[in-house]
Amino acid sequence: MGLIQKFFFKTLGDHRGSLVSIESEQNVPFGLRRVFYIFATQEGVVRGLHAHRRLRQVAVCLSGSCRFILDDGKKREEVVLDKPSEGLLIDRMVWNEMHDFTPGCVLLVLADDHYDESEYIRDYGCFLKAVENAA
Numbered sequence: 001m002g003l004i005q006k007f008f009f010k011t012l013g014d015h016r017g018s019l020v021s022i023e024s025e026q027n028v029p030f031g032l033r034r035v036f037y038i039f040a041t042q043e044g045v046v047r048g049l050h051a052h053r054r055l056r057q058v059a060v061c062l063s064g065s066c067r068f069i070l071d072d073g074k075k076r077e078e079v080v081l082d083k084p085s086e087g088l089l090i091d092r093m094v095w096n097e098m099h100d101f102t103p104g105c106v107l108l109v110l111a112d113d114h115y116d117e118s119e120y121i122r123d124y125g126c127f128l129k130a131v132e133n134a135a
């Protein structure tokens with residue numbers, strides 16, 4: 001199965017504009033415990049560069065665009081996020097990188113747990129070892 005799994009949120013709207021509603025365990029596949037967003041990213045910056053042992057996340061680019069690289073240790077795929085009605089699943093044990101943020105890009109991330117630095121893998125070599133050990 002491919003690594004790029006997107007969710008297409010229903011856009012509610014009328015002549016005034018658009019609205020997307022994301023509900024825990026409804027249009028995302030897990031319960032939500034944390035929301036964070038990335039903004040004012042400087043030109044040329046690469047973010048992410050880590051995997052999570054347990055955490056599951058969905059990323060939504062609310063404004064502008066950025067390019068994601070997802071890597072499960074066997075294959076590497078990339079996708080551009082540029083629609084506020086689309087979510088990208090960042091599953092547990094998937095290395096993720098974010099590149100090419102446009103000026104003014106706002107990236108929303110929905111997560112199924114609180115912040116816990118101890119479940120991050122921030123070294124790519126350690127990530128590959130963890131993937132091997134889990135096989």
Ligand code: TYD
Nearest residue numbers: 034035036038046047048049050114115116
């Ligand atoms: P970092 O993981 O480096 O961001 P990214 O992966 O997007 O490049 O996070 C930046 C800092 O913010 C780092 O010190 C950890 C902290 N942080 C929190 O305290 N809570 C959070 O929910 C997140 C995502 C990060």
